[in-house]
Each structure stands twice: as structure tokens, then as C-alpha cells.
Amino acid sequence: MSELPDLPSIFFYILVTGLPTTLILTVLALGFGFLLGMVLAIMRVYGERELAWIGSAYEKLMRGIPVLVLIFIFAYGIPEIFWYLDSLYRQVASIILALSLRSAAYQSQIFRGAILSVNPGQMLAARAIGMKQIQAFRHIVLPQAIRLAVPAWTNEYSVVIKDTSFAYSFGVIELTKAAYRVSVNFPILWAPTMLIAAILYFLVTYPVTRIFGKKQNKRLKELGIGGK
Amino acid sequence: MRKQAAIIGMILCLGGGLAIGWFIPSLFPTPTRVAVIDTIQSRGTFIVGTSADYPPFEDFYTNNDTYYGFDVDIADLIAAEMGVTVVWVDMDFDSLIGACTAGSIDMIAAAMTYNEVRAEKLAASTTYVTVAQAVIVKNSSSMAITALDNLTIAANQLIGVQAGTVMQADLEALGMVAGVNFTTYPRADALMLALDGGAIEAAYVDEPIYEAFKTTYEIKVIFSTDPEPLALWTRYSEPELLYVMNKVILEGYQDGTIQDLIITWFG
Amino acid sequence: MNKPVLRVLDVWKSYGELEVLKGISFDVEEREVKVIFGPSGSGKSTLLRCINLLDPPDKGLIYLRGENLTVPGVDLNMMRTRIGMVFQQFNLFSHLKAIDNVSIALQRVKGFTKEEARKKAYDALERVKMSNWADHYPAQLSGGQQQRVGIARALAMEPDVVLFDEPTSALDPELIGEVLQVMLDIAKSGTTMIVVTHEMGFARAVASEMIFIDDGVISERGTPDHFFKSPESERVKNFLHKLDILYGGYEKLLKE
Numbered sequence: 001m002s003e004l005p006d007l008p009s010i011f012f013y014i015l016v017t018g019l020p021t022t023l024i025l026t027v028l029a030l031g032f033g034f035l036l037g038m039v040l041a042i043m044r045v046y047g048e049r050e051l052a053w054i055g056s057a058y059e060k061l062m063r064g065i066p067v068l069v070l071i072f073i074f075a076y077g078i079p080e081i082f083w084y085l086d087s088l089y090r091q092v093a094s095i096i097l098a099l100s101l102r103s104a105a106y107q108s109q110i111f112r113g114a115i116l117s118v119n120p121g122q123m124l125a126a127r128a129i130g131m132k133q134i135q136a137f138r139h140i141v142l143p144q145a146i147r148l149a150v151p152a153w154t155n156e157y158s159v160v161i162k163d164t165s166f167a168y169s170f171g172v173i174e175l176t177k178a179a180y181r182v183s184v185n186f187p188i189l190w191a192p193t194m195l196i197a198a199i200l201y202f203l204v205t206y207p208v209t210r211i212f213g214k215k216q217n218k219r220l221k222e223l224g225i226g227g228k
Numbered sequence: 229m230r231k232q233a234a235i236i237g238m239i240l241c242l243g244g245g246l247a248i249g250w251f252i253p254s255l256f257p258t259p260t261r262v263a264v265i266d267t268i269q270s271r272g273t274f275i276v277g278t279s280a281d282y283p284p285f286e287d288f289y290t291n292n293d294t295y296y297g298f299d300v301d302i303a304d305l306i307a308a309e310m311g312v313t314v315v316w317v318d319m320d321f322d323s324l325i326g327a328c329t330a331g332s333i334d335m336i337a338a339a340m341t342y343n344e345v346r347a348e349k350l351a352a353s354t355t356y357v358t359v360a361q362a363v364i365v366k367n368s369s370s371m372a373i374t375a376l377d378n379l380t381i382a383a384n385q386l387i388g389v390q391a392g393t394v395m396q397a398d399l400e401a402l403g404m405v406a407g408v409n410f411t412t413y414p415r416a417d418a419l420m421l422a423l424d425g426g427a428i429e430a431a432y433v434d435e436p437i438y439e440a441f442k443t444t445y446e447i448k449v450i451f452s453t454d455p456e457p458l459a460l461w462t463r464y465s466e467p468e469l470l471y472v473m474n475k476v477i478l479e480g481y482q483d484g485t486i487q488d489l490i491i492t493w494f495g
Numbered sequence: 496m497n498k499p500v501l502r503v504l505d506v507w508k509s510y511g512e513l514e515v516l517k518g519i520s521f522d523v524e525e526r527e528v529k530v531i532f533g534p535s536g537s538g539k540s541t542l543l544r545c546i547n548l549l550d551p552p553d554k555g556l557i558y559l560r561g562e563n564l565t566v567p568g569v570d571l572n573m574m575r576t577r578i579g580m581v582f583q584q585f586n587l588f589s590h591l592k593a594i595d596n597v598s599i600a601l602q603r604v605k606g607f608t609k610e611e612a613r614k615k616a617y618d619a620l621e622r623v624k625m626s627n628w629a630d631h632y633p634a635q636l637s638g639g640q641q642q643r644v645g646i647a648r649a650l651a652m653e654p655d656v657v658l659f660d661e662p663t664s665a666l667d668p669e670l671i672g673e674v675l676q677v678m679l680d681i682a683k684s685g686t687t688m689i690v691v692t693h694e695m696g697f698a699r700a701v702a703s704e705m706i707f708i709d710d711g712v713i714s715e716r717g718t719p720d721h722f723f724k725s726p727e728s729e730r731v732k733n734f735l736h737k738l739d740i741l742y743g744g745y746e747k748l749l750k751e
Contacts, residue, residue, distance in 0.1 A: 005291065013290055050234050076326040088275055088315065091332045125586035125645075128547060129600040129652055130576035139603060143590045169320035171277065171327070177318070182290045184281040187417040187444075223589050224634035 004186055011196050018178030019200065025092075025164040025174060029099035030157060036100065037107025044108065045115050046133070055108060062105030067163050070098035075170060091170045103160050110156065114149035115141060147223075150216040158205035175200060264334055265310065265468040274307040274314050277333035279321035281415045282437070284493040285339035288318060298493040299337040302356060302460070305485065306335075306476045320414075322392045325349055328461060334469065336461040339434065341394040351464045353473040355457035356480075357490060361395055362435045362453070366423060367446040371430060376453060377402050386411060388419050388428035394456065395432045420445055498561050499524050500687050501656050506545055506555030508538070515541050516552070517711040523656060526685045530698040530719075533708040534734060539691045540583075542708070543658045546689070547578040560655060576604055579649030579657035583665050585641045587633040587648075593620065594629035597648045605652070619651035620644070623677045639670030643677055650681065657681075659690040693738055699723060707731050 005013075044055035074081060074094035081097070082090045118141050126136035165176035173181075179197035183190045268274050278299060280288040286297040295316050307314045317333050324336045328350055339359075342352050365371050376398065387404075389395040391412040399410050406412055411428060413419040416437050423431045424445045438449055460477075462469050480486035499522035508516040515538040523529050531539050544550040546557055548564055548571050557564040564574055588596050598616035601607045607615065620626040623643040633641050642662055649657050662678070663671045675697050682688055682701040692698070698705055699719045707715045707722075707730075715722075715731050726732050 017290075017293070048234075049231060050238070072326075075332070076323075076330045079330040079332065086271070087332050087334075088273075088317070090330070091317075091327065119586070119589075121582060121584050121586035122588060124549065125580070125582060125588070125648075126600075127549060127572075128575060128578075128580040128582075129648065130572050130574075130604040131600065132572050135603055139599060140588050140590075147590065169323055171317035171319040171332075173318070178290075181280070181288050181318075184288070184415065184417055185290050187421050190418075190421070222634060223632055 004189060005182075007192060007196065010182055010189070010193055011200070013182060014175060014178045014193075014197055014200060017173060018175035018197075019204070021167075021172060022161065022164050022174040023204075025096060025099070025167060025172070026157070026161045028096050029103050029160050029164070032096070032100035033103025033107050033156075033160070036104035038111055040104060040108035041111035041115060042137070044112050046137070059105045059108050062102055065102070067098060067102055068166055070102060071095050071166055071170065074098050092167070092172055095164075095167045095170060095172065099160060099163055102163075103156060106156055106159075107153070110149050110152045111145060113152070114145040117148050118144045147216060147220060151213040154209045154212045158209055161205060162201060261465075263468045264463075264466045265472065268312055268334060268469070269310055272312050274303070274310060274312045275317060275332075275334045276303045276314050277317045277319060277324050277327050277336050278338040279324065280316070280318045281417060282321075282339055283416075283441075286337070298357070298489055299339060301489050301493075302477075302480075302486070303335070303337045305480060306460075306473055309472055309476050321390075325461075328463060331463070334462060334466075335473065339458055340461060342457045342459045343394060343397070346461070350461040351466075351470050352459035352461055353470065354477055355459060356477045356486065358455040358457050360435045360452045360455045361398070361432060362438050362449045363430050363432050363451040364423070364438050364447045364449050365430045367448050369429060371450060373451050376451070386428040386430075388413055388422055388431045390414070390416050390419055390433065393434075395434075398453075399432065416441075420447075423447065499558075500527075500560060501546065501689070502556075502558035503542075503546065504556040504558070506542070506552045506557070508541055508545055508550070508552045515711055516545065519555070519708070519711075519713060521706060521713065521716070523687060523689060524703075525687060527687055527703040528682045528701050529689045530702040530705045531689065531691045531708060532693060532695075532698070532705065532734075533714070538711050539708055540660050543580070543660050543689070543691060546658060547575050547580060549575075572604070576600070576652050577655045579652055579654035581642070581645050581649050581657065581659045581662050583661040585633070585638070585645045585665070587641050587644055589633050592630050592632055593625060593636070593644045596633070596644055597651045600648070601651055615651055616647070619647040622650060622681070623647045624673075637670055638666045639673045642666065642674045646674075646677055646681070650686070656687040656689060659688060659692065661691050661693075663692065663694060695723075695735070695738060707734070709734075 040055040040058060043051040045052075047055065071094060074097050075091050079090050079094070082093045085093055122140050122144065123133075123136050126140045127133065131139070164174055167174050168177040168180060175197060179193050183193045186193070278286045278295075280286045280295060280297075282297075284297055285299045286295065288295055295318075300314075300316075303314050317327070319327065321338060324333070324338055324340070325346065327333045328336050336350070340346065342355065346352070363373065363376075387399070387410040389399060389410055389412055391414050396406070396410075396412060400406070404410055410432075411422075413422060416433065419428075419431050419433065420441050422428050430450075435449070435452060438447065441447065460473050462473065477486070501523040503522075504520050506516055506519045507514070519538075519542060521529070531542070533539060541550065545552040545555075548557070552565065555565070559574060559577060562574075563569070564571070587593075588599070591599060594613065594616050597619050598609075598612040601612035601615055602609060617626060617629060620629055623646050625640060625643050625647060628636060628640060628644075633644070636644065646662075659678070663674050666674065671694070675694060678688075678690070678697065679701055690697070690702075702719050704716060705719055705722050706713055709730055715726065715728055722731065722735070726735065
């Protein structure tokens with residue numbers, strides 16, 4: 001093999017080959033997790049006892065299972081779930097499914113907390129002027145709940161993006177795998193390469209958590225949302 | 229009252245759904261089986277799984293984003309025979325068997341030794357190359373053994389193997405215990421690094437691995453075992469593909485193609 | 496004689512073991528201002544929430560312009576657009592500007608277009624003298640200003656009757672005046688109102704009838720003159736006396 005690459009070129013290699021895939025996995029997992037998580041949160045807050053119980057049971061179950069186990073279940077245990085997909089994409093789909101299911105559990109908790117933090121008087125007033133409960137939820141409670149949820153949600157984002165690194169052992173070339181490949185080619189650079197990978201993960205998580213967390217908290221204070 | 233009704237309703241639906249799922253498929257005529265070889269040819273791509281960290285069998289060069297290695301060339305030969313190109317899926321060695329049985333990959337080409345345990349799950353091709361196992365140490369080491377079970381002496385003689393390989397099984401068959409008498413490493417290069425760094429005194433590897441790394445580190449072979457066969461693997465349900473794999477291997481030996489590859493990669 | 500705007504007939508409400516309302520009945524005529532007062536815990540707020548069915552009564556009937564609200568199959572959401580409510584804690588929508596607070600129900604519930612809703616909302620804010628603050632968020636407004644927006648929000652729906660649940664009890668003393676002034680104005684312009692309050696000055700000025708609720712029943716009812724000149728029961732007298740000590744001006748209210 002030729003001479004060792006310098007650190008900037010390693011950085012760019014990992015960035016270009018690995019980061020887009022990592023981000024796509026993260027966005028999909030968070031997106032599906034959001035949809036399911038919101039449904040579960042609504043079930044738990046507004047649903048009848050059976051619905052609320054289902055939502056709660058789901059969350060407790062999913063929080064107790066490690067992500068890797070979930071991925072194994074879908075990738076190898078029941079790959080037929082994705083019978084309609086080309087076999088090449090089945091593993092990726094299993095990973096996204098596993099990550100989404102897990103994220104939905106945590107997001108349902110986040111949104112449930114956020115919804116409950118919205119002053120109950122808001123719902124009362126909305127209904128008093130004639131809004132149906134769904135309307136009141138959609139126009140009055142939900143906008144405030146989402147604003148309240150942002151800090152916790154950026155936390156979930158940073159967890160999911162790191163969980164995508166599990167995909168490395170399933171043939172998906174994401175950030176960790178890209179770094180792994182470089183290290184295999186140049187084992188003497190193992191430590192610096194992995195450090196660069198770590199820095200890249202940090203660069204895509206910390207700014208988001210900081211900016212959205214801080215900005216949102218400031219805005220919340222301005223609007224006086226939440227609390228009695 | 230409503231709640232009892234709802235719970236009973238839920239249980240009935242669950243039970244009903246399970247029963248339907250159980251019985252209905254048997255009512256349908258079995259769908260005509262599509263041989264994976266037909267899928268491969270209509271798709272134009274042959275999906276091969278490997279763990280590209282094991283030169284000279286399979287390796288991935290990041291500076292030009294290509295796969296290199298003995299197994300890579302063999303897989304290309306098989307793909308050419310079918311008139312398609314190879315799409316590589318680069319994953320953990322331990323996960324390859326699971327991925328193949330699940331249908332995510334069509335074939336495994338990862339220097340995977342033939343043994344009965346694996347043969348129970350997947351169909352092996354005929355042997356495409358045989359390698360020996362060797363015990364290697366640093367040039368500076370004075371260790372010498374006459375048989376493999378000499379390695380069982382004392383835990384301070386630290387031995388390393390790659391996880392999930394036949395080498396690990398060999399040591400365990402001698403009564404050694406992972407973590408006590410030997411350490412496992414997920415990758416060959418990590419194993420070599422550990423040997424070089426002194427974390428282990430000896431490594432028990434495929435002999436071609438020694439060939440690949442002997443220019444990087446100062447190592448020597450102190451013992452080698454009888455040669456063992458490597459195979460390519462696919463599912464038992466795909467005899468057509470297996471046929472093509474075997475055909476390419478046999479013809480490759482007949483016309484010397486594979487011998488040339490061996491010299492290229494191991495010589 | 497015109498049908499009453501609101502008829503409350505023999506309403507009962509309990510929370511678990513606790514009986515809060517025990518057979519309340521009264522009518523509210525067009526343009527009337529009913530003031531309901533009494534000791535706390537006597538069920539006054541509960542009564543208001545029963546009237547607009549946010550917390551339906553266990554027994555009893557509510558009629559809005561002759562339509563029975565308490566039978567099943569009634570579109571309660573549509574009915575509630577005809578009953579306005581002003582809350583002690585204002586309950587403005589914190590994420591919306593004042594103008595949007597008032598217009599959102601016009602748009603989403605009554606189906607006006609955005610422009611129509613906005614115009615009507617602006618007019619309502621004018622009535623409560625808050626039109627200059629239309630683009631402010633509730634957090635940027637004082638308590639009195641927020642409550643005035645709350646009143647505008649209720650008025651914009653052009654309801655048959657507006658319910659006021661202790662509208663000034665959560666306000667700092669110096670802000671109470673502006674809200675009472677607005678309430679006086681709309682009372683004088685003919686709005687039908689039911690007001691639960693301790694503000695006896697307001698009652699004296701515009702109440703058509705005052706109802707004293709004690710321990711879940713209507714203990715005494717009559718015109719303001721009746722209460723302030725010659726109340727009957729000792730309970731009422733005690734209550735008015737306590738109020739007066741709170742606010743001062745005993746002699747002005749109660750002529751011996």
C-alpha cells in the first residue's frame with residue numbers, strides 16, 4: 001500500500017462517504033419515530049384506558065430492548081417483513097425499522113410530557129369557544145407541546161444519530177464503517193482515525209443540541225408557555 | 229362492562245389473527261419458486277457478502293473505493309459466468325451466515341473455512357483454495373512449539389485469534405478457554421497490532437494472513453498445521469447458483485486461472 | 496313574553512361523595528345581567544361549567560333559547576359557540592398573538608375566511624380597547640389587558656350569553672378597574688351576561704338580578720337594591736359584611 005494519508009484527507013473521506021448515509025438513517029428513524037411516538041403520546045394522554053395501556057406497555061417494552069437485538073430480530077429473524085424490497089435493501093430497512101420503533105418509544109414519552117405540561121386551561125378555553133377536542137389539540141395544545149418538547153427532542157436526535165453506528169456490522173456504509181475501512185487499510189492510524197470519527201459525530205450533535213435547546217428555552221420563557 | 233367487552237374483543241381479535249395467519253397460507257397454492265439465479269440475471273447484479281478486512285482474501289482500499297483480494301476476483305469470475313456484476317455487502321464476519329440465510333445476500337465469499345456446523349445452515353461450494361493455519365510470533369520471540377497443544381501452557385503465554393474463526397474452534401477443542409488462555413479479536417489487523425504491541429505473544433491465523441502482513445510487521449511462523457479447505461457459501465434452496473459456483477471453480481482450476489490468482493495474492 | 500335566553504332547571508352535580516350543586520334553577524332573559532355570588536366552594540364555577548356542558552350536570556336540564564343541551568345527540572361544539580366564557584385565569588392561547596387569539600375560533604370553528612375573521616377580531620378588540628395591542632403576545636400584556644382580550648375572544652363569537660367566571664379575582668387591584676369598565680360597557684350595550692364575582696360595585700351598577708348561592712343551593716335572590724338595602728338572611732348579611740371589610744366602604748353599600 002502507498003504512503004499514509006494525512007488527517008484532513010481522512011476527515012474528508014469519512015465525511016463524504018459516511019456522513020450522508022448516517023444522516024439519512026437518522027432522519028428516517030427520527031421521522032417514523034416521531035409519527036408513531038406522537039400517536040402513542042396522544043393515546044396515552046387522551047385515550048381510553050385500554051388505548052393508554054397499550055401506549056404505556058409499548059414504551060416500557062421498547063425501552064428495555066437493546067437496539068442491536070431489535071435490529072437482529074428484523075434483519076435475520078423476520079426478514080420476510082420486507083419481502084417487497086430488493087434483498088439488498090432489506091438490511092437497511094430492518095435497521096431503520098428497529099431504530100424507528102425504539103425512537104418512537106422515547107419520543108412518546110417526550111411528547112406525553114410536553115402535552116401534559118401545557119396549561120390545561122388552554123384546552124378548556126379552546127373547547128369553551130366551540131372547538132372539538134381534536135381541533136383544540138391540533139391548533140392550541142400541539143403547537144405549544146412541540147415547542148416544549150424541542151430540548152428533549154434534540155437529545156433524542158443525538159442518541160439516534162449515534163445508534164445508527166450499529167448499521168456498520170450489517171453492510172451499511174455509514175460514518176463508523178467508513179472510519180473502520182480507513183483504519184483497516186492503515187492500522188497504524190487506527191486511533192487518529194477513530195478520533196476523527198468521534199469528532200465528526202460530535203460536530204453533528206453538539207451544535208444542534210446547544211442551538212435548539214438554548215434558543216427554544218429562551219423562546220419558551222418569552223411566550224410564557226407551560227407551567228401553571 | 230364496556231371495558232370487559234373491549235378486552236375480550238382484543239383477545240379474540242389477537243387469537244383470530246394468529247389462527248388466520250397459521251391456517252390461511254396452507255390454503256393457498258404454493259407460489260412458484262423463483263430461483264435466485266434468475267433474479268440475479270434479471271437484476272444484473274450478484275450480491276456477495278464479505279468482511280473486507282482480511283487481506284489477501286478481501287480488502288477495501290479507501291483511496292480509490294475498490295474491493296481487492298483473492299475472494300473478490302473469484303466472485304468476479306462467477307459473476308462474469310452469469311453475465312452480471314458483483315455488488316459487495318461489507319459486514320461483520322459473524323453476521324454473514326445470518327444475512328445469507330435471511331436472503332439479504334446471495335453468496336458469502338469471505339475465506340470462510342468449511343466445517344459441519346456451517347454446512348448445516350448453508351450449502352458450501354467445492355473447495356476453492358486450501359490454506360494452512362500457522363502460529364506466528366514476533367521475530368524477537370524465542371517461543372517454539374512442536375504441536376498445537378503446546379499452546380495450552382500457562383496463561384501468561386498470551387495467544388490471539390480472530391473471533392468466530394476455525395482457529396478459535398481449534399483452540400477451544402484443545403480445552404482452552406477464551407479470555408483465560410487466549411484472546412479473541414474481531415479483525416485480523418487488530419490481531420496483528422496486538423501481536424506487534426506485545427499484548428499477545430503469539431497469533432494463530434490463516435497462513436495467507438501471515439503472507440499478507442509479513443512486510444508490515446516483523447513476524448515469523450513457528451508452527452503450521454494441516455491445510456484446510458475454504459468454500460463459498462449459499463443457501464441450500466438455490467442449487468442452480470451452487471451449480472454455477474462449482475462450475476466456475478472447477479473450470480478455473482482446469483484452465484489455470486485460479487492457480488494464477490493464488491500466485492498473485494499469496495505468492 | 497320572550498323565551499328566556501338561558502333556562503337552568505334543577506341542576507345537580509356531585510364530585511364523588513361531595514354534592515356541589517343541589518337543585519339550581521333560574522332563567523336569564525334577553526339583555527339581563529345576572530350576578531352570582533357567595534362563599535367559595537359553594538359551586539359557582541361548577542355551575543358555569545355545567546351551563547356550557549364542559550362538565551355536564553348529573554341531573555337537570557339546560558335550555559339555550561329553547562333548545563335542550565342536556566339530551567344526547569346535541570352538537571355541543573356548535574352550542575358552545577353560542578355561549579361565551581371568560582376565565583379567572585384568562586386562559587389566552589400563549590403561542591398566538593392577541594388578534595389570533597380572537598380570530599382563531601372564528602376561522603376554525605365558524606368557518607370565516609382569514610380576512611373576515613381578522614376583521615371581526617379587530618372589531619372585538621376595539622370594543623375592549625385593545626386594538627393597539629393586536630400583535631402582542633399574551634406574555635407581553637398585563638393581567639388586565641389579557642383579560643380584556645379574553646373578553647374580546649368571547650364577544651367575537653357573537654354568543655347568545657357570556658359567562659364570566661370571577662374575571663377579576665386573579666388581577667392586581669389597580670388592573671381591576673379597566674376590566675370592570677369594559678364589562679360595564681358591554682352590559683350597557685345589551686349583552687346577556689352571567690357574572691360570578693365579588694365586585695359589588697359592578698353588581699350595584701348593572702345587575703338585573705343577584706343570586707346568592709350557598710352550599711349548593713340558591714339561598715336568596717333579588718335586585719341589587721334588595722341586597723344592599725334589606726337582605727333577608729343572616730348568611731347574606733355576614734357575607735356582604737365580610738366583603739365590605741375587604742374592600743372598604745361599608746356604609747356606602749349597606750344602609751342600616
